[in-house]
Amino acid sequence: MNAIKRGAFYKRLSQENPNPTTELNYNSHFQLMVAVILSAQATDISVNKATKELFRVAGTPRTILDLGETRLKKYIKNIGLFNNKAKNIIKACRCLIEQHNEVVPESRSSLEALPGVGRKTANVILNTAFGQPTIAVDTHIFRVSNRTGLAPGKNVIDVEKKLKKVTPKEFQMNAHHWLILHGRYVCKARNPSCGKCFLEDLCEYKSKTIQNKP
Numbered sequence: 001m002n003a004i005k006r007g008a009f010y011k012r013l014s015q016e017n018p019n020p021t022t023e024l025n026y027n028s029h030f031q032l033m034v035a036v037i038l039s040a041q042a043t044d045i046s047v048n049k050a051t052k053e054l055f056r057v058a059g060t061p062r063t064i065l066d067l068g069e070t071r072l073k074k075y076i077k078n079i080g081l082f083n084n085k086a087k088n089i090i091k092a093c094r095c096l097i098e099q100h101n102e103v104v105p106e107s108r109s110s111l112e113a114l115p116g117v118g119r120k121t122a123n124v125i126l127n128t129a130f131g132q133p134t135i136a137v138d139t140h141i142f143r144v145s146n147r148t149g150l151a152p153g154k155n156v157i158d159v160e161k162k163l164k165k166v167t168p169k170e171f172q173m174n175a176h177h178w179l180i181l182h183g184r185y186v187c188k189a190r191n192p193s194c195g196k197c198f199l200e201d202l203c204e205y206k207s208k209t210i211q212n213k214p
Helices: 003-016 029-039 044-057 061-067 069-076 082-099 108-112 119-128 139-148 156-166 169-185 206-211
Strands: none
Touching: 003 169, 029 044, 029 082, 029 119, 044 061, 044 069, 061 069, 061 082, 069 082, 108 119, 119 156, 119 169, 139 156, 139 169, 156 169
16 A cells, blocks of 8 residues: 555544544543453453443552452453453552552553553553554554555564554554554454445455455
8 A cells, every 4th residue: 555545544534533532441541551451352342341340449559459369350250361460450550559659651661561561552551541643553453454455564563663654643643543443343354344444445455345345
């Protein structure tokens, strides 16, 4: 995909959804961090269901640490990998209390030093909480970037670097959310809605587009 088509690609996304945001529910930077940690290999719907109950009783580093790992697991037991996630969240809470005065840090290095916070999670927090033009490449963004020809790459790091390079500056802040939502609802893994997609003429995955024409 060339620069002209990429510009048109993002312009249409911006027109379709001028103010995109995460579908995770949260009321603080800390709650966002917890929700993003839980969202790995889980749906936003399942995470929101769990955090709705969790955040009613514990929504700060101190209260979740006081809750303890065993009780925390009861709230998130229906989420994939909940044992490991509970362990990491408790450790992250302790780090936030001991090292950051219970405040989620705004730097990548400090975020990635927290248990359970990898590069993707840090990118989501930096973008959604702190307004930085980062792009967290999940399975949706990886698929959309490769399938459409927007920013093809062999792995998530390659795609992230390519997206940062080729995404016009005016669209970098919202690119993360646009691409995730497009992959989640239109450019789906198994049954992409190519024939109904408003980006169809720009998409370079021609075989799939033809297959899905009405």
